[in-house]
Amino acid sequence: MELNIKTVDQLTVVEPLGDIDGKTAPTFQDGVLAIIEPGSRILIDMSGVSFMSSAGLRVMLLTHRKATGSEARIVLVGLNENILNSMTATGFINFFTVRNTLDEGREALG
Amino acid sequence: MERIDVHPTHVYQGFRIRSGKPYPFGATLVPGGINFSIFSRHADYCVLVLFNRGAKEPLVEIPFRGMFQKADNKEPVWGEFRTGNVFNMTVLELDHEDLEYAFRMDSNxxxxxxxxxxxxxxxxxxxxxxPYARxxxxxxxxxxxxxxxxxxxxxxxxxxxxxxxEGDRQLEIPMEDLVIYEMHVRGFTRHPSSGVPSAQAGTFSAIREKIPYLKDLGVNCIELMPIFEFDELEHSARDELSEGWARMNYWGYSTVGFFAPKAAYAATGPMKDGTMVADELKNLVKELHKNGIEVILDVVFNxxxxxxxxxxTISYRGIDNATYYMLNEEGYYYNFSGTGNTLNCNNPIVRDMVLDALRYWAAEYHIDGFRFDLASILGRDPxxxxxxxxxxxxxxxxxxxxxxxxxxxxxWDAGGLYQVGSFPAYGRWAEWNGKCRDAIRRFLKGDSAMSGAMSMVVQGSPDLYAGRGPTASINFVTCHDGFTLNDLVSDNEKHNEANGEENRDGANDNNxxxxxxEGPTCELAINELRRRQMKNAVAMLMLSQGVPMILMGDEIARSKLGNNNTYCHDNELNWLDWDLQEKNADLYRFFKNTIAFRIAHPVLRNRDHFQQQDSRNGFASISWHGTQAWRPDWNGNALAFMLSSRANGKADGDNPIYVAMNMxxxxxxxxxxxxxxxxxxxxxxxTSMPAPQDIYEPGNEPPLENTSSFLVGGRSVAILVAK
Structure with a gap:
């Protein structure tokens, strides 16, 4: 998995590319945690992620919790149907702010 | 501080290991690795086999005894990883998500x-x-x-x-307040009419989508037919024409593993991620609990x-046949279950396994209760x-x-043990009251002299459960075994030809x-009578002390075409047709309001049996009547009774209730x-009136004009409430 991180209009946009599973989860977590600062607004564009395992769900949640703990905000966009379904089935979806598109995600972050 | 046991002592083909811990059994994530522990009393050699997920060839096979390398200097060293009769080993640095494991065993x-x-x-x-696979x-x-x-x-x-x-715990709804809805996970939403997306149809996730339906109906507990991992392909047969399955192990009363949820019941099952499947079921339980609905599992330990x-050979017999199964002297399996073998439940090892499994489901899945299939087997010695x-x-x-x-x-069990009323209870156990089922059915169809038997049902069967109270009695008219309610009033005989045994299987005493x-008809009068009988049945159930249980779909007149043993069909015979909800909206409304009536009136939900001396303003907590007030006929087919306080004599502000059942x-x-x-x-x-005059919502009951007498139609139930 690759992790592209860029700043667009004062938003941090994180683009993971590849699967997020037990093997790649630490890369994702380390990368995102490194950019979290109090008050930061982070958009995670998941459109480059085709598969997320239970370990992937967990690392997303841990990251999200650490972010909200530092008063940062995270919004997920571009989840594919499979990931959306598994997040819904397992209830992980309830912890996140999810939007369909980048624009909607930006709007949600204000 | 780092633990000191995260470092290996031995190496085997590059895998870093150390001696494990014998407890808990199974595969447990520990710091740095996975602890594997398995019991066998009679094996003297055991090998741990690790696979990458789905691979046919193992990644490695690590013996629990043999030559290894020392972890520090790679010198050869003899090692044995066993405590008593338990083989245990910790393997470090494994990717648990991509891992499957097995054992091989040998013996002298x-x-x-x-x-x-x-x-x-x-x-x-x-x-x-x-056996402990999660x-x-x-x-x-x-x-x-x-x-x-x-x-x-x-x-x-x-x-x-x-x-x-998020703080969820078991709901602990008092037993007397439960209204149980027995369902099959797949059958509940597999039908295309369920409205659930096809990828989710028939899964745990889909039940979650239907929580609003269950809440609207008013049930506060669902009882899931077996969800322990089973093999739906066991005893299956292909249908050459459709290239589908003609028969399969659909109900699932045949456990492969007692600690694992049925993967194929999870919408996420195809992802082959054990944790994801567990998460999905846990999420269902959590959401049900949020909505005030408990979860009981139908568990098959027999x-x-x-x-x-x-x-x-899947597991148990290859690990320790003599421990896990009841065997006669020649080594044949005892067959008290009717399915070929009998788990040796009162062997101390097996007993602990059953306990461990139930504790696991209660602690890790927040399951509220368990219904034990053929539980009498659990009371037999080896x-x-x-x-x-x-x-x-x-x-x-x-x-x-x-x-x-x-x-x-x-x-009861398939070996002839029948313990309804006498199951060893220890102040805890309730029973599926099969005698209640038979009494209601016979009273309902107008058998002569059933009013006395029905009066026992109404009281929560004190003839069976004196000292245990009405909550020992799970009252039901129908369950997965036997006719649906619709078929109970539509068929005299079973029609099980589709099961492939020339109609020999299934019970013959259906009452x-x-x-x-026989079967579906266009005859209006017959259909009206059937509709009334279904309403009568659920009214009898909801008016009786004890714990009512209804069968999935009875509230909308689900039919299985007269088949009373549909264990093997993955088709419309077992799938709930949701279009029936609109077609039979009046029946649904009747069920809903009858359940609501029960919930609204504590006098219907006593924890203790009625004591005849209880009184309130001179009225007994329950009094009996017939066509003449205060003069019951104990040998007829009509019965009336009045409830005017709870069994403990407290009125609790509840209204007196009068019921006349004219069969x-x-x-x-x-x-x-x-x-x-x-x-x-x-x-x-x-029930002799057409909807919506058949039942009024609790609180909206109109006053009677003539309060001295009430004409109850033939085969009808009338309920009055005093206010």
């Missing part, structure tokens, strides 16, 4: 070839599934053709037990999917004799973790009545007793 005891009777069945060539793959997608060339069919996986319950001596004080049943009753769980017995025509074919006038406290009678229910 003489082994037995498949097909022959014998005490020991060790076969070192076989991969054996861990997740099991191999049947990840329902009904998908298996790869029979794979030597490891049911594949143990690892579960990460860190679900975020036998396993390994069958008799002809059956497959040679099959019924025990006076069965250690397993006692242990379950006194278990600290199960301390608030509902324990419900199907108090059913077709109302004048005579003609209308009968019932003289009404005067209600206490200068109240007057209002009409709640009259």
């Amino acid at each position: 005891y003489q082994s037995t070839p498949r097909g022959k009777p014998g005490i020991h069945r060790f076969d070192p060539s076989r991969y054996l599934m861990d 997740a099991i793959g191999g049947r990840d997608e329902w009904g998908k053709l298996a790869d029979w060339a794979d030597p490891y069919q049911h594949r143990a996986r690892i579960v990460f037990d860190d679900f975020d319950w 036998h396993t999917a390994e069958g008799n001596e002809q059956g497959p 040679w099959g004799a019924p025990l006076a004080n069965p250690p397993l049943l006692e242990a379950l009753a006194y278990d600290p973790i199960l301390g608030k769980c509902k324990l419900i017995a199907e108090a 059913s009545w077709n109302c004048g025509w 005579h074919w003609d209308a009968l006038p019932f003289e009404l007793p005067s209600p206490p406290d200068n109240l007057s009678w209002h009409l709640s229910t009259n």
